[in-house]
Amino acid sequence: MLNLFKKIFTTGVVTENYKTPYDEELERLGIEIKRRIDQKFSGSLAIRQVDAGSCNGCELEIHALNNPFYDVERFGIHFVASPRHADILLVTGVVSRHMQTALLRTYDATPNPKWVIAMGDCASCGGEFGISYASCGKVSNVIPVDMTIAGCPPSPLVLLKSLLALMEKQK
Amino acid sequence: MNWKVNFLMRLDEEAIFVKSEPSNQFELWQIDDNHWQRFAELAAENKFRWAAGFAEQMDEQFYVHACFEKSGDYVLLRAAINVSKPEIPSQATVYAAANRSERHTHDMFGIEFLNHPDPRCWTRHKAWGKHDYPLRHEFPVQGSPAEITPPDMGYHFIQSHGVGVYEIPVGPVHAGIIEPGHFRFQAVGELILNLEERLGYIHKGTEKIAEGRTPEGLAKLAGRVSGDTCVSHAWAACMAMEQAANVEISKRAALIRGIFAERERIANHLGDIGAICNDVAFTFAFMQMMRLKELWCRTNYELFGHRFLMDKIIPSGVSVDVNEAASAFLLTEIQELRAELSQIMPALDLNSSLEDRLYTAGYLSPETAAHFGTLGFVGRASGQNFDVRRDAPYAPYDSVAVKVALEDQGDIASRFWVRYKEINASLKLIEQFIGQLNELPEGDLVADWKTPEVGSFGLGIVEGWRGEIISYVRFGENNTIARFYPRDPSQLNWEALEKAVLNNIVPDFPVCNKSFNCSYSGCDL
Numbered sequence: 001m002l003n004l005f006k007k008i009f010t011t012g013v014v015t016e017n018y019k020t021p022y023d024e025e026l027e028r029l030g031i032e033i034k035r036r037i038d039q040k041f042s043g044s045l046a047i048r049q050v051d052a053g054s055c056n057g058c059e060l061e062i063h064a065l066n067n068p069f070y071d072v073e074r075f076g077i078h079f080v081a082s083p084r085h086a087d088i089l090l091v092t093g094v095v096s097r098h099m100q101t102a103l104l105r106t107y108d109a110t111p112n113p114k115w116v117i118a119m120g121d122c123a124s125c126g127g128e129f130g131i132s133y134a135s136c137g138k139v140s141n142v143i144p145v146d147m148t149i150a151g152c153p154p155s156p157l158v159l160l161k162s163l164l165a166l167m168e169k170q171k
Numbered sequence: 172m173n174w175k176v177n178f179l180m181r182l183d184e185e186a187i188f189v190k191s192e193p194s195n196q197f198e199l200w201q202i203d204d205n206h207w208q209r210f211a212e213l214a215a216e217n218k219f220r221w222a223a224g225f226a227e228q229m230d231e232q233f234y235v236h237a238c239f240e241k242s243g244d245y246v247l248l249r250a251a252i253n254v255s256k257p258e259i260p261s262q263a264t265v266y267a268a269a270n271r272s273e274r275h276t277h278d279m280f281g282i283e284f285l286n287h288p289d290p291r292c293w294t295r296h297k298a299w300g301k302h303d304y305p306l307r308h309e310f311p312v313q314g315s316p317a318e319i320t321p322p323d324m325g326y327h328f329i330q331s332h333g334v335g336v337y338e339i340p341v342g343p344v345h346a347g348i349i350e351p352g353h354f355r356f357q358a359v360g361e362l363i364l365n366l367e368e369r370l371g372y373i374h375k376g377t378e379k380i381a382e383g384r385t386p387e388g389l390a391k392l393a394g395r396v397s398g399d400t401c402v403s404h405a406w407a408a409c410m411a412m413e414q415a416a417n418v419e420i421s422k423r424a425a426l427i428r429g430i431f432a433e434r435e436r437i438a439n440h441l442g443d444i445g446a447i448c449n450d451v452a453f454t455f456a457f458m459q460m461m462r463l464k465e466l467w468c469r470t471n472y473e474l475f476g477h478r479f480l481m482d483k484i485i486p487s488g489v490s491v492d493v494n495e496a497a498s499a500f501l502l503t504e505i506q507e508l509r510a511e512l513s514q515i516m517p518a519l520d521l522n523s524s525l526e527d528r529l530y531t532a533g534y535l536s537p538e539t540a541a542h543f544g545t546l547g548f549v550g551r552a553s554g555q556n557f558d559v560r561r562d563a564p565y566a567p568y569d570s571v572a573v574k575v576a577l578e579d580q581g582d583i584a585s586r587f588w589v590r591y592k593e594i595n596a597s598l599k600l601i602e603q604f605i606g607q608l609n610e611l612p613e614g615d616l617v618a619d620w621k622t623p624e625v626g627s628f629g630l631g632i633v634e635g636w637r638g639e640i641i642s643y644v645r646f647g648e649n650n651t652i653a654r655f656y657p658r659d660p661s662q663l664n665w666e667a668l669e670k671a672v673l674n675n676i677v678p679d680f681p682v683c684n685k686s687f688n689c690s691y692s693g694c695d696l
Contacts, residue, residue: 056690
């Protein structure tokens with residue numbers, strides 16, 4: 001037990017500070033916001049992640065958001081276990097045809113108002129997989145999308161900035 | 172090599188005639204399709220491991236392949252069958268490992284595996300018709316999908332009856348940040364009586380869309396077969412292409428590939444050790460390991476431009492050098508990681524609550540592991556003493572001594588500690604590779620590409636972080652890909668998971684699952 005506490009105290013706090021990005025930075029990071037979060041929701045976002053056909057690269061970076069460097073929960077952002085609890089669907093990957101109905105049902109199960117983020121090149125434009133007999137291509141071919149984040153995969157930093165920008169109070 | 176002579180004699184006695192074509196890394200044996208099952212029986216008697224199965228179409232013929240391994244030697248078995256009567260005896264009757272692979276081949280090509288123990292579809296849900304086969308030449312890449320593909324409701328799961336027996340259907344959309352798949356549990360109280368997996372939800376047509384790509388395009392796609400294995404999958408695909416094109420990569424490029432593959436192994440193992448602890452609510456280890464993994468990924472980004480090293484392995488070489496400054500940084504980082512782990516791991520080893528949850532849970536016996544041809548750390552935690560890097564070494568592993576971590580307890584704790592041992596072994600390997608790298612001049616990263624002959628093929632076999640990856644590539648005209656099949660280790664390990672969770676409690680499923688950490692994407696293709 002002493003080992004454990006010693007390691008906790010010697011590690012200290014590694015969490016880093018991040019500011020909300022502005023328009024120019026958003027463009028540079030490949031973030032496109034089509035509709036901002038309602039002011040009432042800013043400061044508290046419940047996200048339901050849906051892998052609709054990703055290679056699992058994006059999932060690794062979403063996991064990284066919860067590591068002590070980014071510590072996404074301090075911004076009021078947390079990942080929930082059910083679409084019923086969610087304000088946002090964070091969709092990764094092209095939408096495989098076998099996941100199409102599952103994604104539509106998840107979307108329907110999310111209460112209004114809701115926002116959809118298409119994360120990564122596959123989700124925002126089709127990426128390496130595109131449209132085929134097995135894939136519907138980008139997420140907006142299946143459900144309406146409010147924000148796209150480019151990158152293969154987008155880094156946790158870009159992801160975090162996207163969420164902060166989405167929550168930024170409308171001017 | 173002696174076993175091959177003996178085995179060929181044994182086949183001769185059975186009147187199974189083999190047309191043999193030796194190659195550098197494996198041998199191609201062609202037999203008559205009637206003998207397909209008998210061959211498997213003899214192979215099983217001789218303790219061959221069934222490693223991969225796939226098919227391809229060439230004009231009016233289907234070629235069915237099965238890859239076997241014994242003592243580090245690979246044999247690629249092939250039989251030709253006519254498109255008008257696509258039937259071949261099943262090997263799944265002999266090798267359980269061949270079960271889902273043959274069902275996949277059936278769904279994609281319409282090849283009937285006679286006497287197959289499980290005639291249900293596997294990869295196909297409802298995106299294409301029962302009598303359409305996406306990998307046949309006449310099937311267009313775009314297919315003719317409905318506007319909304321309905322869910323597959325007709326799949327017959329194993330039924331159970333009895334007082335107090337109930338079912339828990341889980342997925343495809345899971346409660347965590349995880350890939351989609353369906354699990355059907357039958358339970359009594361909290362005890363799992365049976366688990367059945369239903370995958371194929373993220374079938375993205377990887378094999379079909381690989382056709383017609385350039386070598387560079389295929390390397391990119393292979394890096395996305397399973398994102399967490401982007402280095403090793405790209406390596407396996409490039410190795411297959413290089414074999415086909417008869418291109419030899421430079422020593423420097425091989426060493427850099429080795430460094431990247433070991434870095435990938437370490438990153439994933441760090442994450443997994445943390446995640447296993449998180450699944451038993453031991454947050455200390457989770458946060459510490461995620462911190463170390465983040466630092467590791469940041470180094471990848473700063474030195475090589477990508478956090479997971481995606482697209483750094485390209486046909487005939489690598490796209491980025493590990494220069495002197497980078498080497499020095501990597502060596503310092505290795506020392507730092509060792510120091511960190513030497514503080515964290517004893518705290519985990521002595522923790523009784525962790526012990527309580529990890530020991531004896533999710534037990535996979537060595538027999539079951541062998542039965543399903545279980546690979547990588549899952550196999551090695553259940554006594555399967557196999558590692559491509561040691562048993563069938565390829566550059567740069569042929570220049571170093573690879574120490575293979577082994578445990579035989581078969582529980583979650585074994586899979587946990589095997590990972591830790593593998594991290595240590597990988598750190599040593601990186602140090603050795605960097606030592607060799609420093610003796611070579613910088614540059615010389617990409618060898619000259621030679622356009623491969625039409626029909627030339629290769630089999631790339633590498634040890635990814637999850638275990639042995641086998642990639643088959645055949646070239647068509649004008650330097651384009653005619654067939655690509657990647658066999659991720661998950662395809663075999665998934666079946667072993669069904670057995671490992673039996674008699675565990677349902678709430679322990681997440682940690683059992685995490686201790687295997689199979690890829691859905693690498694399995695569904």
